[in-house]
Amino acid sequence: MLLEPKRRISRRALTVWKISGAITIAISWILAGAAIFFLHIFNGPFWISVLLIGMELISTYLFIFLLPSLKWKRWRYDVRDEEIELQEGIFIVKRTLIPMVRVxxxxxxxxxxxxxxxxxxxxxxxxxxxxxxxxLEESEAESLRHFISNLARVADEDV
Amino acid sequence: MFEPKRLHPIVIVLTIGKRFKDLIFSFIALFFIWNKGDGGRLVLFGVIAVAIIAIVLTSILSWLRYTYRLEQNELRIEYGVFVRKKRYIPLERIQSLDISEGILQRLCGMVKVKIETAGGSGTDEAEAVLSAISKDEARIIQEYVRAAKSPTQTVESVAESTNEPIYTITQPQLIVLSLTSGGVGVVISAVLAFFSQLDDLIPYERLFRGVEQWDVSNLIMIILFVFGGFVVAWIIALIGTMLKYANFNVIKTERDLIISQGLLEKRQITIPLTRIQAIRINENIVRQWLGYASVMVESAGGSASNQEGSKVMLLPLIKLQAIEEILGPHLTEYQLKTNFNPVPKRALIRYVFRSWIIIVPIVAASIFFLKTWGMLSLLLLAWCTFWGVLKYKDAGWKLAEQQLNLRFRTIVRSTVFIKKNKIQSLEVKESYFQKRKGLGSLEAFVKVGFGGAGGRVIDMDKNDVKDVYSWFSRDDNKRD
Incomplete structure (x- = not known):
């Protein structure tokens, strides 16, 4: 379709997303564990427990491994003098254009x-x-913020 | 104008009324809690009496404390009973003055002036309401605001500027407008909500005891009763709409659109032309069938607490074909032609599928559980399919010079005209399935009051999406 924006976000973002995915998944494992525990106590059907563990395993893979890397691969951005362009989304690819004068x-x-x-x-x-x-890398985020806010100030138009 | 002034004392009555309205439910609750035995009743009346006295006193005090003045090109308002507050609004920051007259204000010949600023980041802080001041005062403030915005002009020369009439509602238009307005639904749901609140008060159980033994005549009675209720609700909505839009009138001055409307409660809204973010044509299905539409102006004024200030009715009812003719000469920036490029044929199936997503499980479940009667839900399916096809037919887009036109349907059909320099951001989306069909969705955001609005067209041709994207991009590499 269109040319992709060029800049990628930090490679370390992947680690961060994996960690936050892991935290989410850990919580859901705890909940699932509690559910299985109660099912056991109240003699609930066994297949529900199996299903729960199966779902947990799949989502562990999704949230810690697959989705973060897909997300990272997709994420691109460009900050040009006159506009900001973003690309994101795993299943639905979203492209956004923001004119600098509107920031x-x-x-x-x-x-x-x-x-x-x-x-x-x-x-x-x-x-x-x-x-x-x-x-983004701290330093890059910092310089980007200065860059954008300077440009946005120059291009001050009425809303 | 430079001395601090108070509002008209009628404000006391208004404030008392408003505070009572806020407290009425607490009173009713108290009534039910304590209305037992003589002692309880005594406490009850004591509490209510104290509350009333407190309300009256604070209302008078807050009126005494509330002063306004124009000083050093600022509107300075000081108020507050326990905590004194000062709010200074620079005149050139004022976006619009909304002048209205409630029944009480009209009795004293006063007007209510709402002062709106750009709305900032969602707070309603920089906004003020002068609940009752004389018409002359309102006019003076208005002129000062106008003068502050254009330093070259003095107060006098602004006052003399020309007024071009744009639109005045006619009697037949008012009637068609009321008959086709969606207000009925609002009234009905309000009535329903009201009755569901009264569960505890109305002895439904006693009323409906022995429903099983009721014969057909009773059922017919109930049906007639419900039907009658709907007719009454419809008439109330009808009268409401008529009162609201009676005397609807739009004029254009050099830099503003001035809209006045209302029979019992008069309103006047001023919209600076430069604040217009988009123009929207809405057609509900009945009006569309009759060839009528309404036109709204989306402006950047207004705040979180007052969405009314940002989406303003410009022409409540007009023949679709006449819009360009009427508005064209006055809003010269905009090209209001309504021919559109449709979305491609291959998008139809996706529109239909989308309309099915919610309804198909419901239909399946009702056929499964209700057997033969469940078949009735197929009618629902047919209706949704019809609606999906309608959405497909209505979706469209068009690029004009420095302007993006989008058309789409949610409940009503909306046609949005946005100038390129008013688009806050543009978004294109492509899902996996869209990609396989060479389709994409497009959404443009504009600033309207608090937060955004705009338009969205789903499943456009991929190349068309690309064209609009390149058109909006300021980077030459994106343009072909």
Whole structure:
């Protein structure tokens, strides 16, 4: 279709996503374990437990291995003088164009896991929408924020 | 105008009324809790009496404390009973003044002025309401705001600027508008919600005891009763719409659109032309069939608490063909032609499938459980299929010079005209299945009040999506 944006997000994002996937999955394993425990106590049908474990195994694979790497492969972005372009999405590929003149403000945010890996997300806000570029190198996120906010200021138009 | 001024004392009555309305449910709750025995009743009346006195006193106090003045090109409002607050709004920041007259205001010859700023990031902080000031005062504020926005013009010269009438609603239009408005649904659901709240009060069980023994005449009675209820709801909605849109009138001044409407409660809305983000034509299915449509202006004013300020009715009822003729000369920037490029034929099947996703399990379940009677749900399926086909037929897009036109149907058919420089962001999507068919979806966002709005067309041809994307992109490499 169209030319893909060129820049990729940090390779370490993959690790971060795997960790947060693992946390989610760990919680769901605990819930599934509790469910199986109660099923056992109340003599529930055995096949439900089997099904639960099967589903847990599949989602462990999906959330820790498959989805993060697909997501990482898809994620591209470009920040040009006049616009920002994003590409994301695993099953549905989404391309977004944000003209620089429409950018209202830029934030960088950093959760505990991101900080551990010296990564940060950049959030670009227009008057109507907000867009996240996840898990960039801290320094890159910082310079991107300066770059965008400078350009956005230059191109100050009325909404 | 430079001295601090108070609002008209009628505000006290308004405030008292409003606070009572807020508290009425607490009163009713209290009534049910404590209305037992003499002691309880005494406490009850005591509490209510104290509450009433408190409401009246604070209403008077808040009126006394509320002052406004124009000073150094700012509208300065000071208010607050316990915590004193000052709100200074720079005049050039004011986006629009919305002037309305409720029944109480009209009795005293006052108007209510709502002051709207750009809405910021969703807070309703920088917004003010002057609940009752005289018409002259309102006009003076209006002129000062206008003058503040155009430093070259003085107050006097702005006042003399020309007014071009755009549209006045006619009597037959008002009637067609009321007959075809969707307000009925709102009234019916309000009535239903009201009755479901009254569960505890109305002895349904006693009313419906022995339903099994009722004969046919009783059933007919019930059906007539329900039907009558719907007719009444419809008439209420009808009158409501008529009162709201009576005397609907639009004029254009040099830089604003001024819309006035209403019979009992008059409203006047001013929309600066530069704040218009998009123009939207809505056709509900009945109006579409009759060839009528309504036109809305989406503007950047308004705030989270007041969505009304951002989507404003411009022409409540108009023949679709007449729109360009009426608005064209006044909104010269916009090309309001309504011919569209359709989505490709191969998208039809996807539109139909999408309409089936929710309904097919329901139909399957009802046939499975209800056997023969479940077959009735096939009618539902047919209706959904019809709706899916309709959505497919209505989807369309068109690029005009510096303008993107999108058409799509949710419940009503919407046609949106957006200037390129008002698009906040543009999104294209391509799912795995869309990719196999060479299709893609397109969505454009504009700023409307708090948050965004815009238009979305699903399953356009891949190359068309690419064209629009390249058109919007400012990067030369994206253009062919």
């Amino acid at each position: 209202q403000h830029v934030d960088t945010v950093q959760g505990p896991i991101l900080r551990r890996y010296q990564l940060a997300s950049v959030i670009v806000n227009t008057a109507a929408t907000s867009h996240e570029i996840p898990a």
